[in-house]
Amino acid sequence: MKTLSMKSLALLSICAAVPASSACNLAGAKKCQKKNKERPNILFIMGDDLTSQAISAYGGILSSVFKTPNMDRVAAEGVKLNNCFVTNSISAPSRATIMTGQYSQNNGVYTLADELDYRHPTVSKYMQKAGYYTGIVGKWHLKTEPQGFDYYCVFPGFGHYFDPEMITKGEWGSDPSLHKKHGKVYKGHSTDVVEKKVEEFLDGRDKSKPFMLMCDFKAPHRNWEYAPRFEHIFDGIEMPEPDNLLDTYKTKGAYANKLTNKMEDFLYEDLRVKKPEGMTKAEERHWAYQIYIKNYLRCVAGIDENVGKILKYLDDNNLTDNTIVIITGDQGFFLGEHGFFDKRLMYEESLKMPFLVRYPKEIKAGTENSDFVLNIDFAPTFMDYAGLKRPIDMQGESFRQNLAGHTPSDWRQSMYYRYWLNIGWGHDVTAHYGIRTKRYKLIYYYGLPLGMLGAKESPYTPDWELYDLKNDPEEMNNIYNDHKNDKLIKNLKEQLLQLKCKYNDMDLHYPQMVKLDKEYFWKKN
Numbered sequence: 001m002k003t004l005s006m007k008s009l010a011l012l013s014i015c016a017a018v019p020a021s022s023a024c025n026l027a028g029a030k031k032c033q034k035k036n037k038e039r040p041n042i043l044f045i046m047g048d049d050l051t052s053q054a055i056s057a058y059g060g061i062l063s064s065v066f067k068t069p070n071m072d073r074v075a076a077e078g079v080k081l082n083n084c085f086v087t088n089s090i091s092a093p094s095r096a097t098i099m100t101g102q103y104s105q106n107n108g109v110y111t112l113a114d115e116l117d118y119r120h121p122t123v124s125k126y127m128q129k130a131g132y133y134t135g136i137v138g139k140w141h142l143k144t145e146p147q148g149f150d151y152y153c154v155f156p157g158f159g160h161y162f163d164p165e166m167i168t169k170g171e172w173g174s175d176p177s178l179h180k181k182h183g184k185v186y187k188g189h190s191t192d193v194v195e196k197k198v199e200e201f202l203d204g205r206d207k208s209k210p211f212m213l214m215c216d217f218k219a220p221h222r223n224w225e226y227a228p229r230f231e232h233i234f235d236g237i238e239m240p241e242p243d244n245l246l247d248t249y250k251t252k253g254a255y256a257n258k259l260t261n262k263m264e265d266f267l268y269e270d271l272r273v274k275k276p277e278g279m280t281k282a283e284e285r286h287w288a289y290q291i292y293i294k295n296y297l298r299c300v301a302g303i304d305e306n307v308g309k310i311l312k313y314l315d316d317n318n319l320t321d322n323t324i325v326i327i328t329g330d331q332g333f334f335l336g337e338h339g340f341f342d343k344r345l346m347y348e349e350s351l352k353m354p355f356l357v358r359y360p361k362e363i364k365a366g367t368e369n370s371d372f373v374l375n376i377d378f379a380p381t382f383m384d385y386a387g388l389k390r391p392i393d394m395q396g397e398s399f400r401q402n403l404a405g406h407t408p409s410d411w412r413q414s415m416y417y418r419y420w421l422n423i424g425w426g427h428d429v430t431a432h433y434g435i436r437t438k439r440y441k442l443i444y445y446y447g448l449p450l451g452m453l454g455a456k457e458s459p460y461t462p463d464w465e466l467y468d469l470k471n472d473p474e475e476m477n478n479i480y481n482d483h484k485n486d487k488l489i490k491n492l493k494e495q496l497l498q499l500k501c502k503y504n505d506m507d508l509h510y511p512q513m514v515k516l517d518k519e520y521f522w523k524k525n
């Protein structure tokens with residue numbers, strides 16, 4: 001049933017898509033050349049599980065012992081977003097959203113098991129049609145052949161840290177719906193290999209056109225295999241710990257204690273150090289955190305170094321002024337907060353994406369922006385810079401004006417989030433959705449599989465959480481059950497329903513969900 005609905009949604013989207021404004025080849029040659037000189041290049045750099053706590057420009061606790069000078073350069077010469085949020089905090093769904101400007105329920109990629117229908121409209125197709133020279137290198141992760149790219153060189157699936165296999169355009173075969181499992185082997189660490197591919201793309205591009213390149217590093221994804229040159233960067237250093245490393249989830253639902261994304265859940269392959277025997281849980285969290293955070297950041301060091309090479313390439317080739325450089329991650333990530341690693345949950349560290357942008361022609365250097373920007377907004381924003389209107393099937397908005405310091409007066413004040421995979425593989429996270437406003441976050445752990453591949457029935461009763469982010473930014477104190485908040489909760493639930501309606505996610509085609517909602521949606525404990 002899910003497959004059918006995915007396909008039909010994809011087809012619906014194709015029907016609803018509005019063609020991009022007139023392609024350059026329709027205009028006269030001279031006019032076309034002038035237009036191409038004016039339109040900026042877009043260089044979108046994304047780390048897999050790269051989170052803002054690991055980038056020193058964000059000034060988190062780790063910035064005292066770990067610096068990212070090259071990513072920080074982008075922030076210093078551009079704008080830093082403080083409230084950029086992912087709409088479904090997991091790789092393939094976030095990537096599909098970035099490509100389509102749509103939530104999972106509209107692009108059909110709900111979980112890691114889903115593919116992006118190769119016929120679906122994407123930002124790369126629109127940009128290519130509008131005269132951009134388009135490319136993607138590194139992690140693609142959407143199973144079917146990348147479409148709308150003049151050049152690609154991508155890992156099959158997750159990719160490997162060392163000597164990764166990669167598939168270059170022309171090597172996929174004739175069936176774009178194929179899930180290709182292998183490519184050619186490229187020697188070296190994947191972060192270094194991907195950077196070389198960036199330079200190859202830039203060297204070999206059609207220079208008569210502006211370019212859009214997506215550079216998707218594998219790092220710093222689990223299990224954090226760093227290049228050997230970073231082995232000793234933390235020798236003798238005690239890494240600062242988050243305040244809530246030892247969280248006991250006192251006010252959270254039954255699901256929280258059962259999550260398997262904690263410091264005590266690491267495998268030998270993650271830490272590559274034998275666990276000492278006889279540790280208490282608290283001792284184990286301290287011990288594992290120190291090893292984990294060093295491995296994770298050694299991978300980030302590789303990204304930062306390679307971002308430096310890319311920025312130098314732009315400088316050396318006179319591309320800095322007319323290229324929009326973006327640094328982001330495909331979601332946020334826990335670096336020990338609540339004792340967690342991984343993502344998926346709606347708590348701040350997982351929900352927030354790092355987002356730094358440099359574009360000297362429009363963006364003032366060293367600025368910050370705290371507007372609510374979502375990953376559904378990336379595609380319409382790229383298209384705006386290219387002079388294209390937002391297609392009606394895209395659910396996001398361009399934030400080009402926000403980046404330039406001119407936030408529209410009617411800009412969104414809240415955001416809608418949904419994680420679809422119930423229990424199943426992936427740290428036993430309960431399926432949930434929720435709303436985040438400037439001050440509050442309300443989360444509904446509904447816990448139904450709804451036909452998602454790999455999902456399981458939930459052993460828990462549906463549960464709600466409410467956090468006051470002003471007084472409790474670390475989300476330690478769930479205040480849903482305090483009757484003082486009844487009016488606030490009712491109001492937030494009404495806003496949540498409005499967002500569900502707006503984003504085509506009313507769940508009316510899931511009879512189980514309709515039944516569950518009747519009992520639990522308005523319920524107060």
Ligand SMILES: [Ca+2]
Nearest residue numbers: 048049091330
């Ligand atoms: Ca990821």
